[in-house]
Amino acid sequence: MITFEELGLEEQLVKATSDLGFVNPTAIQEKAIPALINGAKDLIGLAQTGTGKTAAFGLPLLQMIDKDQKFPQALVICPTRELCLQIVKEITAFKKYLPTVSVVAVYGGSSIGLQIKDLKRGVQIVVATPGRLIDLIERKAIHLEEIKYVIMDEADEMLNMGFQDDIEFILQNTPIREYTWLFSATMPNEIRRVTKKYMSDPMEITVGAVNTANKNIEHQYYVTSAAYRYETLKRLIDYNPGIYGIIFTRTKMDAQNIAEKLTREGYNIDALHGDLSQPQRDKVMKAFRDKSLQLLIATDVAARGIDVQGITHVINYELPDDVEVYTHRSGRTGRAGMTGVSLSIVHSRESFKLRQIEKIVKAPFHKMDIPSGTEVCRKQFLFFMDKLLNLDIETTSLDAYMPMLMEKFADVSKEEILKRLSVLEFDRFLKYYENANDLNIRDDRGRNSQRNGRENRDGGRDRSNRGERSEGRSRExxxxxxxxxxxxxxxxxxxxxxxxxxxxxxxxxxxxxxxxxxxxxxxxxxxxxxxxxxxxxxxxxxxxxxxxxxxxxxxxxxxxxxxxx
Missing domain, CATH: 3.30.70.330 (RRM (RNA recognition motif) domain)
Structure with a gap:
């Protein structure tokens, strides 16, 4: 396999990538870096989220800018604060042995005064969200007259978020721009129009088929009625006890309501939506990155630019309206060579939309049965047993307490101790699932048995869920x-x-x-x-x-x- 050294990068950059543990470039890096270093003026790079696009443009940028001139020469535009900070973090790591190079992030939700001070100190690379950048331009706090390089990262997401006019305004205000590089996961017609208007005969690099899903992701779907969507969600979470994932909803009300319900029922979850202030959003994201939260529930807009490693599952509480959005959702998992699962909860009338998505992402979708209560309990027990057996007991300081434990449990059998441990962990869980109904839609009789089973099991609580059922039906x-x-x-x-x-x-x-x-x-x-x-x-x-x-x-x-x- 090819190494970073063979791509034509200067010694300081190769050393920085080596320090980061990078030896072999990803496919997009292998194709884009030599092309950009060798003078490709305009370039379109199409690759899925999480394939290393920041290094694909960041490393050539660090090599090509004038390191001795302290004014903005390169502008990286991205859709969200999170992605902005992530790009700066990565470029900062790559410039480890280039002490004269400065990179600054400018984004909304943070002090514009401090960002202006950072710009005045002298900087070669500015990473910006469109709104804050335009604000700085209008205040005359940043001058783009000397910008030679403009990079648009996650271009499809920027257009989905309605930033087309902002992007065009920015491009119009970079009069001596010589290089325009655009990186995107998908290639909708709107992006094609922007490239025709502002790029001249661009080189196009495609890694994998355009708009296709990551091959490391398994796509599954579960069919249920609108009234049982929430119950199905709980069942899927319980069936995957080691889950570390994001649940996507269509509206902020759904995100907040579902997060509150699941929290009350003991799930380790929080919501991310547009009503949160920036400090609240930062707090939620920090807890999720630290894995203090097991699950994050978010709207598509609020989740833009989130890049968290190790996500095992993405759950689509409802399918997105725009089928291309599915690619972005599912792309949050299966990153950096790891595998992931994208689960979708669908109504029987959504089969046509499902086929559309399957066609666009060019990956098979597997219809799965919603697990029964017995299957869920079995899965939880197996997970609990593995966790118990794999506990690292050598690093704990229990030796002083062992004589007391041995004395206390001297007359208790191993079987009884295991049973007591299981009751402690699973009693509430087992009681909940002992008479769980079948949530799979099979025929009219099956749907009636769903409803009857739920009413018998939930009793009076069923009345409180009628609003939820009505809401589900109204959306259909x-x-x-x-x-x-x-x-x-x-x-x-x-x-x-x-x-x-x-x-x-x-x-x-x-x-x-x-x-x-x-x-x-x-x-x-x-x-x-x-x-x-x-x-x-x-x-x-x-x-x-x-x-x-x-x-x-x-x-x-x-x-x-x-x-x-």
């Missing part, structure tokens, strides 16, 4: 409103014929209404009109902001989906 009947749902559905007479695609339409309605992305659920776009799912509390604000406005000489009409003629 989109765009009809349901009084028990937290979401309203709005109709608007704008569609793809008006020149919108989903990301640009999302940005347009949020800009007009001054609302956050997290208040939105699904967006269903047609040629002439669209339906928008939105938090009921924000629905009136959006209608008042948009209804009656003009778009290209046409009056916009927005109202409750039920009221339209």
């Amino acid at each position: 009947r989109f765009p009809r409103n349901d009084e028990n749902s937290d979401m309203a559905k709005l109709f608007v007479n704008l569609g793809t014929k008006d020149g919108f695609y989903k990301a640009s339409f999302l940005q347009y309605i949020l800009d007009l209404s001054d609302l956050k992305k997290e208040v939105l659920g699904r967006i269903d776009m047609r040629e002439m009109n669209s339906w928008v799912e939105i938090d009921k509390k924000s629905a009136n604000k959006m209608i008042k902001a948009i209804d009656g406005k003009n778009y290209k000489g046409r009056r916009i009409r927005m109202n409750d989906a039920n009221s339209r003629g």
